[in-house]
Amino acid sequence: MAQKKMGKQTLQFSSAPVITSAAAVVGPKEGQGPLGDKYDMVCDDTYLGEKTWENAEQKMMQYSMELALEKRGLLPADLDFYLAGDLLNQIISANYTARFLNAPFLGLYGACSTMAEGLCLAGILLEGGFGERIGVSVSSHHDTAERQFRYPTELGAQRPMTAQWTVTGGGSCVLERIGTGVKLTHATIGKIKDMGVSNSNDLGSAMAPAALDTIKTHLEDLGRKVDDYDLIITGDLGIFGHTLLKELMQKEGYPVERLSDCGVLIYDPNQDTHSGGSGCGCSAVVLAAHLMEKLHKGEYQRIFFVGTGALLSPISVFQGETIPCIAHGVVLEAPSNE
Template sequence: MEKRHGRQTVGFQGDVRICAYASVAGQKEKEGPLGECFDIVMPDAEWNEETWEKTESKMQKEVLKAALRKAELKSEDLHYILAGDLLNQCIGAGFGLREMEVPFLGIYGACSTMIEGLSLGAMLIDGGFAEYAAAVTSSHFCTAERQYRMPLEYGGQRTPTAQWTVTGAGAVILAKQGAGPKVTHITTGKIMDMGVKDANNMGGAMAPAAFDTLCAHFRDLGRGPADYDLILTGDLGVIGREILIEMMEKEGYDISKNYQDCGCMIYDREKVDVHAGGSGCGCVASVLCGRILEGLRQKEWKKVLVIGTGAMLSTTSSLQGESVPGIAHAAVLSAE
């Protein structure tokens, strides 16, 4: 049986299982609708570290340790760690996981990094190159603000389209055996650039990439929205979510009945001012590892399509007047 399906989708022949998963969240995330779903809740933004960047590294280390404990594995059982974050040179992952002494692949897909890591890890497992592999991702509100925008002390106003970077992390342990949710297919996205230059409108920049990947996934597998109990994007937020629904409707797909976005789920926008919702690598990571995978394990859903979405901007590109390209990667997760 061919593993490739169409231009962008791969189907796995053997069992690729998520045998364990764990999540970390901050206080603001704890106060949201999913607050009881997270394994570890940070006491504050510093978590006993000297800098926010060191805190984010700690988030990666602790979330992976938690997932390994659940899997009853040690770090030496892992053949690969695939990890990344939003910081320059992915220092959150690099410094956080250096003591693990595991073959390390640092990756960057902006806020799509969790699904990128899961996709690559699943291919390593299915190809017989690893027995166990971990995918880890994080973001921290304060580190993102320091790098991408301005000092927090400045108190600058945020535009209505702006999103709140989630302080959160997630880790999955992928294996060729076990009883966890199964990864059956992945669809790798293409870079999409519709010319959006507003760095505070990431939902608008990422929605075309989510649209392109979702259409490719349906086309490659001959499927539609009704084939999934839940279609989930990473962090399009309120604005990007509505754009995607409208774009898919024009293409002949009604996803409104079973579609949700992690950036809309993680905060209660009526109680806290996060403008257009949540964003960041930790958004899809913490929601996936805190809520979705447990729902699959409990058979709340049988089949879920998760699409990690990312805005491929940097401080340099923004200052140079560049647009904000988007990327989206998809994975099919099955409870059966």
């Protein structure tokens, strides 16, 4: 049997499970962003006709999974497992979506790294031969996150320049053990990094060291160089966090030209988000809409997708605790030409 664990934290999926379908559903602000025409569905408002934002977020997650299944010609009953998570207390969006799909469900919490965490676990399950098809979903919603983590939305508070805008959107992937699609070849499971940052309005600088740690470990584990990838893209460091990561990478002697960040790509600088996007939805919708397309077109042959998560809670913030952060990465390769 081929070796499955490489180095300290990296897994090798020699059977190369594939992402056969992916879909992204976003809110109006994301729809007006630079990637606006790539999403599968752009909602007119942030309520989606629901009474609460929480319901709206759940619907976004559900719609993205349904669309991903429909694109592949599958039904929820075809899923062997469903892995999902979001930012709300007790991951209620995922729980209600799993109730709708009625598939065997494992709830995940990795904050904004949840999509990458879900892909890692889906890869493990498929590589292990425990199933044929797995659905992975995540969602976030600006207004549900604001009221849970910061202030009521209508409070006239000023957002500092380091603040990021939580992406309103849901993203889903369908992974299959056999098939054609974007290949999942490796996953690197991250460790918690806590650099003593406690400002919940500055998650970018809290998460950058976690991203660095995972990228570094990944390259060492596989004996690869940055240049082996067409793109190394982090989840939601935002403009400030991305700048910091580049600085940290440079200090360690890595080239930084191929680094990018979903939180930087998702909004236009004049959309008044300050430091860019964040949230589970951020990396998920950029992956589902933008990165998947680039991989399918062959513009990217191989990318390293690093989901970054700030694992704080509203209570830990009030108690002045520092923010533990994590980053999980997966290697995605363009479909082989057959």
